[in-house]
Amino acid sequence: MLLAALVLSATAVVIDDPKATVKVDSAKREVIITAGPFDVPAMDPGMKHADMEMMAGHDTPLIRFEWPVDGWLRGYSVSVEDATGKPVDRRVIHHLIGVNFDRRQLLYPAIERIFGIGRETEDMMVPASIGVPMKNGLRLGMYMAWENETGHDLNGIRIKVKLNYSPKNLNPRPVDALPLYMDVNLTVGGDNEFDVPPGRSEKGWEFTMPVDGRLLGYSGHLHDYGVGVRLEDVATGKVLGQVHATLAADGKITKITRSLPGVGGDGIRLKAGRKYRVVGSYLNPTGGVLVKGAMAHITGIFAPDDFRKWPTIDLGNESTQDDLASLNELGGHNHGDHKH
Ligand SMILES: [Cu+2]
Structure with missing residues (x-):
């Protein structure tokens, strides 16, 4: 049976x-x-x-x-x-x-x-x-x-x-959470790679949070010679979360940390209208510029206080159209970009 x-x-x-x-x-x-x-x-x-x-x-x-x-x-x-x-x-x-x-x-x-x-x-x-x-x-x-x-x-x-x-009948009902993607250098529909100068360097992107909620868990992505990615509050400079890379002796990335502040805790509170910054750091020992050699982002799982305030897809938005076009063109022969 x-x-x-x-x-x-x-x-x-x-x-x-x-x-x-x-x-x-x-x-x-x-x-x-x-x-x-x-x-x-x-x-x-x-x-x-x-x-x-x-x-x-x-x-x-x-x-x-x-x-x-x-x-x-x-x-x-x-x-x-x-x-x-x-x-x-x-x-x-x-x-x-x-x-x-x-x-x-x-x-x-x-x-x-x-x-x-x-x-x-x-x-x-x-x-x-x-x-x-x-x-x-x-x-x-x-x-x-x-x-x-x-x-x-x-x-x-x-x-x-x-x-x-x-x-769907799971009891107790899970907390609704959605993916949260924060990239230091994304052009929607384009690429997110950037050049890394020799030595230590950082690249950051500032944004205003659209809704209130809690970051329950997060990890990230870096390329070789990546050090880490952090999320900070712009006004106070306080670091709210960070991921660290583990590199092999040759600088190749082997692992990246993961945190679950929303498990056994409340998570990281992010407020609507407040400014935050995501920052990626690299340590490039090669002596030359790594052309388009890097990416840095944090990917998390975020519980909004009010699910109804989540923005909806607007097919008339040019960036959204670019995003959809780039997905439909994947595997073509005229680009070598690397989208996440
Ligand atoms: Cu990548």
Whole structure:
């Protein structure tokens, strides 16, 4: 009986893009997206990250799918397997970004980035007391960039993204929270990379918070030679949160910290109308400028005090149009930008 129930609870749906399938395992409370097959040529061993960034068609085309259940998203994990189903080192993914066409970001007139991993980030899971509200039928998508340093071509590999959810009848009801993206150098619909001069340097971006709420958890993203990213209050200079990078001896980034101030605590209170700044710091030992070699942002999960005040998508907004156009052009041959 139990086995039958498990089998019945897993239903496969093939959607319009034949490259992605969506499966629900209601026993494990997982939505499993499988994308592929992909052929990923080996990188030239002398290739630097910045060279890779400049390559045409750096990101894969957008892979669209529909979210299949009502409830809350509370975590995700990403794995890669070869044509025979054997695991492949996940570090062949430079980044993987999930987007939600049905919700806007808080700080940018751009569509929501709902999940994301970088080479240096670990899988994400928050306690069941928190969740991102999700409705059956939400239009999602994802894209990724490869960094195949294995020394050999990878043919027919597949990516598996497991999205953990809480069902809609979960009791007690989770606190509604939404992704919060804060980048030191983003042009919506354009890129967010910047040059890093030799030695120590910082780059910051100031913004005014549109709504009241609490930052419940956060991590971030940096490239090689990154030191950290912090969030500070502009008026007082007080550092409210920070992420730190762990680098290997050669300066390559291996890990980035994660904090959950909203678990066992109230989180970091951010106030509507108040100014904040996100600042990325780098220490470049190469003696030269790293051209477009860096990115720095904090990604968090934010509980607004009043959900109704969250900004809605305005399709007439030029930046929103640029954002949508850039997603639709992914995988083209005329750009090598790197969007998160
Ligand atoms: Cu990046």
